[in-house]
Amino acid sequence: MLNLYKNIIPQLVAVDCAIFGYENEELKILLSHRKLEPGKGNWSLIGGFIQEDESLEDAAERIVLQITGLSNIFMEQVATFSKLNRDPGARVISTGFYALIRIDQYAPLLKVEEYDARWIPVTQIPELVFDHNEIVQKAFEKLQILASIDLVGKALLPEKFTLKQLRSLYESFFQRSLDPGNFRKKIHSLNALERLDEKNTEGSKKGAYYFRFKEDDSERIFNRVIKI
Amino acid sequence: MLNLYKNIIPQLVAVDCAIFGYENEELKILLSHRKLEPGKGNWSLIGGFIQEDESLEDAAERIVLQITGLSNIFMEQVATFSKLNRDPGARVISTGFYALIRIDQYAPLLKVEEYDARWIPVTQIPELVFDHNEIVQKAFEKLQILASIDLVGKALLPEKFTLKQLRSLYESFFQRSLDPGNFRKKIHSLNALERLDEKNTEGSKKGAYYFRFKEDDSERIFNRVIKI
DNA sequence: GCAAAAGTGTTAATTATACACCCATGT
DNA sequence: ACATGGGTGTATAATTAACACTTTTGC
Numbered sequence: 370m371l372n373l374y375k376n377i378i379p380q381l382v383a384v385d386c387a388i389f390g391y392e393n394e395e396l397k398i399l400l401s402h403r404k405l406e407p408g409k410g411n412w413s414l415i416g417g418f419i420q421e422d423e424s425l426e427d428a429a430e431r432i433v434l435q436i437t438g439l440s441n442i443f444m445e446q447v448a449t450f451s452k453l454n455r456d457p458g459a460r461v462i463s464t465g466f467y468a469l470i471r472i473d474q475y476a477p478l479l480k481v482e483e484y485d486a487r488w489i490p491v492t493q494i495p496e497l498v499f500d501h502n503e504i505v506q507k508a509f510e511k512l513q514i515l516a517s518i519d520l521v522g523k524a525l526l527p528e529k530f531t532l533k534q535l536r537s538l539y540e541s542f543f544q545r546s547l548d549p550g551n552f553r554k555k556i557h558s559l560n561a562l563e564r565l566d567e568k569n570t571e572g573s574k575k576g577a578y579y580f581r582f583k584e585d586d587s588e589r590i591f592n593r594v595i596k597i
Numbered sequence: 598m599l600n601l602y603k604n605i606i607p608q609l610v611a612v613d614c615a616i617f618g619y620e621n622e623e624l625k626i627l628l629s630h631r632k633l634e635p636g637k638g639n640w641s642l643i644g645g646f647i648q649e650d651e652s653l654e655d656a657a658e659r660i661v662l663q664i665t666g667l668s669n670i671f672m673e674q675v676a677t678f679s680k681l682n683r684d685p686g687a688r689v690i691s692t693g694f695y696a697l698i699r700i701d702q703y704a705p706l707l708k709v710e711e712y713d714a715r716w717i718p719v720t721q722i723p724e725l726v727f728d729h730n731e732i733v734q735k736a737f738e739k740l741q742i743l744a745s746i747d748l749v750g751k752a753l754l755p756e757k758f759t760l761k762q763l764r765s766l767y768e769s770f771f772q773r774s775l776d777p778g779n780f781r782k783k784i785h786s787l788n789a790l791e792r793l794d795e796k797n798t799e800g801s802k803k804g805a806y807y808f809r810f811k812e813d814d815s816e817r818i819f820n821r822v823i824k825i
Numbered sequence: 826g827c828a829a830a831a832g833t834g835t836t837a838a839t840t841a842t843a844c845a846c847c848c849a850t851g852t
Numbered sequence: 853a854c855a856t857g858g859g860t861g862t863a864t865a866a867t868t869a870a871c872a873c874t875t876t877t878g879c
Contacts, residue, residue, distance in 0.1 A: 370687070371687055372687040372688075374609060374631075374633075374686060378649050378831090380605050380608060380609075380647065381600075381602060381608075382610065382690055419679070419834085422681065424679040424683075447676045451653040451654070453651075457599075458599070458600070458601035458602060460600075460649070461602070464677050464679075521864040525756060530713040533830090547832095548869070548870070549832085550833075550871080550872095551868075551869065553832070555868090571878090572830070573829065573878095574877040575829085575831050575832085576830095576876080576877080759858090761857090766864070769857090777857095778843090778860075778861085781858095781859070786840095798850095798851095802855090802857075802858095803856080804850080804857095805857080806858085830875100830876090830877100831858100831877105832873105833872105833873080834871105834874090835872075836872100838863100838872085839867080839868070840867085841864100842863100842865075843864085844861105844862090844863090844864105845860105846859105846861075847858105847859085848858075849859100850859105851874105
């Protein structure tokens, strides 16, 4: 491969993915057990080295596809982590990503046993290898900011869902309870959802209408961030 | 150096810095002319390859120090850019940073002619090499978000400044005019500044009070981002 | 009928926006 | 005294937040 830059020492480059999903009224993250030394067997994010012919985004998509069976999913960079001794096995520079997937579509390609991947509530994240706890922390903060200025849900909830489910998702994002009435009004004002005629009667006798995200979101309202 | 990971192809890793400063009522960015092929002589961000014994943050600080003479400055990651052919000279993965410096303290260590570094208003950014325009764009967006939720100014303005100057800085961030009266009230409500007894009489006969950032910002108010 | 969750309405507090007005001072 | 930018005040609209109220339906 062409290289006009001589005498530059190349580095090992990897990606680590914080994969979020939503299930049973809880926001969860997919954690696995590390296959390689050092740290073999410990809890870890899913990651891998970048290949010569792919971008970081390509690598992250490849890895998420392997472990979830899903492609074309929502994914964003968190940050790149490069402390000298973050990985005791070698000097590795790793870019963190966070991904949002629908657990109802989760269908891993790899044998689950191989990685022993599990969905863990974000409130119960164990100690992870290397600096992975820091990556998760930053990923969660980015997700919170996103959820603050845009209605996040399409990537995490099933096709149809109740407002209670959406609210409970938001309560997971912000880790606090939200007023049901005010939440409804806020969501409706965003013009992003459409009500179906169908009701979910699991949670109550009256039944709660199902909603889904509009195909056409041209009238959807986003919050400005600018407040000053 | 220890390496437990065999058969992994290492990559060239670099940093590129979008250095912002504020001068004559304008937000500016420090651009240089590229010293190396490919693209030698073209407008470019200031950057360089990461060394074996430093993190990305270390490398960015080193590079900013060389070109501005300043250390301990405000700096944050923008994102990491890794498209396969972003740099025609080789496959280079580059992490973008943005830095905020005070132009009144700017004192480059390297001969300025060597890089031909210049302060260019953000409204007049020329075509840059590779994907540097994209890096600048994302850096500016990050800066806007920061300025939306926190009072940015300490890192860009001189020690003492008038509210008009601060407002003009904010007008540079958001590229729109802000109501003088409402801006004052907003700033005062944030509890971040203290008024000096001194006045600046350059702009008017009456004179405008100088302000500075409080040493103690324990009572300073930050805007929540959470709006839903 | 009543419990329980869904959904609506009312009010107060806060914040944002537009703009009128007063202030100090060099000429 | 008056023009000019600095600085303050006021009226209104929009948003947020707390909480009371009505609706539906299975038991």
